[in-house]
Amino acid sequence: MKDVYKSKIGPPIMFPLCTVAGSFIAMIITRAWPAVAVTGVLTLVMVHMCFNTYYTISGNWLLVKNSFVINKKIDIGSIKKIVPIKDMRSAPALSMDRLEIFYNQYDSVLISPEDKEKFMERLKGINGEIV
Known part of the structure; x- marks a missing residue:
């Protein structure tokens, strides 16, 4: 799905x-x-x-797409925590109302899904260890 x-x-x-x-x-x-x-x-x-920045959850993968600039494929099992953040750093996010996703040992990505709560619930449904 x-x-x-x-x-x-x-x-x-x-x-x-x-x-x-x-x-x-x-x-x-x-x-x-x-x-x-x-x-x-x-x-x-x-x-x-604006039309090509989105985040796809497919199986156990989170795909981060930002126009023609950034494409990331993150194993949802490697996500450690998700933190709401307001930050201006360059990121595949079109709003300052962002989530910082920490994965693997030292990696993180900033994103800004429209429905943050539903997005986090879906990720936590796949990986119950996410804080």
Whole structure:
């Protein structure tokens, strides 16, 4: 069974996206074609990021997908603990309302599923040792 959890999108992503998209429209209206190309590419990259950042639980694996930048495959059995955190570090998370997942000996990843409680319940249902 596969469960897919989309990333929550917070103001630190939404504000720049709206600003760039607004600039794109303004550049079209003013016919500033070089600027249309630049803002158009930026808008497409940001929209792609928003629609392609998600977390999949498939069997005993957690798959972390962030656009075309980060792809991680984590054995759910190796997860030690999950801690809610508000952090600006670079991560496959589109919100500051995040979870830090500690796995293996020293590894961790920051994510921001929309439904954090359901996500954590599902992981703990597979690995009852998660704190």
